[in-house]
Amino acid sequence: MDQIVFHYDTVLSDIHMHRASGRHLMTRLNGVGQPVFMSTFKILAEGHDNNDPGRGVEKKEECEDPKEAEGKDTKPTQGQDRKEGGEINVAPFLDEDGDLDITHRPRKKSLDGCHRDLVCPVILKQSEPVLEQDENLDDDVGHCFKDVIKIEHTMATTLEDVGKQVWRGAFLLADFILSETVAFRGSTVLDLGAGTGLTSIIMATMAKTVYCTDVGEDLLNMCKRNVTLNKHMMEPAGGDVRVRQLDWLQHGLCTDADVEFSWTDEEVADLYNNTNFIIAADVCYDDDLTDGLFRTLYKLCSNFPHTCTIFFAIEKRMNFTLRHMDVSCEAYDHFSHCLSQLQDQMDGQCSFKVEQLPANFTQFLLYERIEHLELWKVTATPLFGEKARSDSEQISS
């Protein structure tokens, strides 16, 4: 492959864009010929207290480049002369037409505090993924560190392949999971639109079973490989991640044994009988898909015999639109609309309580927790179950 082609609708996640230098190794090409990269993310043992405004994670991790420090303020740049006594005389250069001709300063440090390197991919191998832990990949990050999660992903995808990147919402949700270990311990969890599987893997460090779901064989294969690569993290708690297909635009779950990533009857029963939590990170970016997602949630929760709690992580992405002649976030507005509809619906089957949670919990992963990252909690309570329970309570009292 000589060149990576970027289409006009290509998107690149901030998580991959702002990673410090280093680990941009293309490990292989996936089944459809896309370059696959490996990123390693460290889980900070202490975490970072977001209530302490003086301790920005970016600041804490800032790494001073000695070469840059050495050269700092010593040489005048274009348009700068040193006057006697060392004071800089800023004389902008003009080009032949009299326009300002400014040479840009050398690039400043990236958000992580280190230089952002050019991505110079090196193909290590070109093959179908082997679904077992790969010694060479372990060498890449030392060994199987319990606090290092290794994720294979692609970079700069079109919208239909966004699940092959890790998004900031996944990091916010992962932080929340890591700060609520007691609540999630031993639970059964459904991860919707799980993408590379990062949130499912983190969840399985405490949950009993995580159904890690998405669509597309390609993506699900990548996700399954990530689960295998990180089994060292889940082993201590015995958490089990099952990568399965769950399409918000389809009715029901595929139980055809000949189809990869289909569900067994036991799994379907377990999902309906035991799911305590549903998690979804960065899944609302297209209104039709958001509608499908909320329909799926509604159908699932109204068939659960028990209360289930849903957590959404969402990034409010502001865009300027000609239609509004202003910045707006239509995908977020549609998400809010769907939340209110869920809360307001009264069909006697299930009630939904919606609340936004403050995103001030401890930060365990390194990323910029911008104010537009939000966490929402929806509590779904089946009314029939509640009624049955209150009836039986009446009987027993």
Ligand SMILES: C[S@@+](CC[C@H](N)C(=O)[O-])C[C@H]1O[C@@H](n2cnc3c(N)ncnc32)[C@H](O)[C@@H]1O
């Ligand atoms: C922006 S990505 C988020 C991935 C991951 N949760 C994260 O935050 O890194 C949105 C995810 O929704 C999934 N998705 C899109 N349409 C879907 C559908 N019809 N059914 C299930 N998942 C879908 C995509 O495949 C993708 O993985």
